[in-house]
Amino acid sequence: MELWYAFVSHILPFAWVSHGFMKNALLAVLLVGPMFAVMGTMVVNNKMAFYSDTIGHSSLTGIAIGVLLGFQDPLWIMLVFSVFLAVAISMLKLWTTASTDTVIGSVAAIMVALGIVLLSRGGGFARFSKFLIGDILSITSGEVLLLAIALGGVLLLWGLMFNKFLLVSFNQSVALSRGVPVRLVEIIFCVATAIIVTISIQWVGILIINSFLILPAAAARNVTSNMMSYHIVSIMITIFSGIAGLLLSYYWATATGATIVLITALFYLVTLLLKPRLA
């Protein structure tokens, strides 16, 4: 961390980076951005936007369980809960004949309602609004380290399993004929998505976390034609929007997560307009 502080002070001699919290936030943004960009590419390819949204919203119940059990920082309980939920949704999809979006939609509704009921008991819900909106400026260096580990985990997962993810998202029977254990790969991907979303939720915010996961990839796929450029463009969009959003929110005194998401949305709109010309 000391190295990072010195580095930032040296190459960015601006007023905004003189605050320690801004240095932390900048690093956090540079870690969360690429992590979401990479994860988002396959979430979008697998048409799992609704699923990741559900995981995000369900963390309300995760928080509530953590609070009820008396934890100061409910993150670990939230993680256990979201992994449990990810596996449960995968199983539910296999066992019921109801369509996937019905299953996922019902889980989301139940988890949000349950979370709000538990957290609002005694009228104290306002305390938890930081989870709704996200507060990246309050991130500590220890928490930044956790994000760095998570990013490392995603890259490792991509290194080991990306080709399998791609085959399964293309066609399950083709993947199976090439010896890919389809169900297992799907569950691993669901669990990984759940972990990444949950780790980042208090910095980005429940309400907008899914946009930050989906929009960069959705924008990138409008203007790319293979997996390498898809990843590169997606990562570049998150890095640019992350830095720009952090700066704008500093000067405008707005919520950082939402400001970043607005900029990625701008990218999405622009690529949408470019799309017919490139195709």
Next chain:
Amino acid sequence: MGMTEIFENAQEKSCGLCCTKLEDFGVSIGKTEILRDINIHIHCGELTALIGPNGGGKTTLLKAILGEISHTGSIKFLDAREQKSRKPVVGYVPQRLDFDRGAPVSVMDLFAAGLSVRPVCFGYSRKLRERVSAGLAHVQADHLLERRLGDLSGGEMQRVLLALALDPGPNLLLMDEPVSGVDTGGRELFYQLVFNLRRQYDLSIILVSHDLDMVAHYADRVVLLNKTVLCTGAPAEVLTSEKLLQAYGQLYLETRAQKCLQPNIVGGVPV
């Protein structure tokens, strides 16, 4: 049995040293028995067409061979050189795919994902690129290497999927109505390619098809399936048998005969 023996003799000169055997193969989902007592013997270098009425279990049989659905009985591959049986390497060409046409996946991405360990998003080696290009050339699709999957025509997509299924060389190639919804030109080209490739790659092919004229032209052998194997033999035999009539119903065959002039069915069979 006589029919099968004649047929097997005819096959000996082509190759037929290795083969895939389905023995007492059956599939039940819940309490419903979908397939039972399936015994099929497929020699390499041979195109076996699987025909039968809708709901007769053709697709289910392929899915069971693929391992997507559990089954009873056994599937064995007998290699002539190894002299022992093992599970066959299976290639699969699906029906016209309903996939995400907006996904930025190139033809090369798809092949690299299936062939290499290195993650596709980090790029691919030149060697792999050459290998894929050569594979695509076999199905007249090497010009499609950099194309987005969503931009391919139906016929092009099926040829790409065929090339994918052929690398690494499978023992058994399964195709489930691979050209339904493809235009006539694309269909002819596809069948022509498969017909030639079966000898070149020494492939055992199981092809599900509703197109009985194509079957008559290109298949070495026909299996009529409706819950179990009703009839098996050379196209000329199966396509004129009583059982075909029973399985498909009088009306279906009459409409078909009117459409394509009957002599063609029997006379057009390659011997």
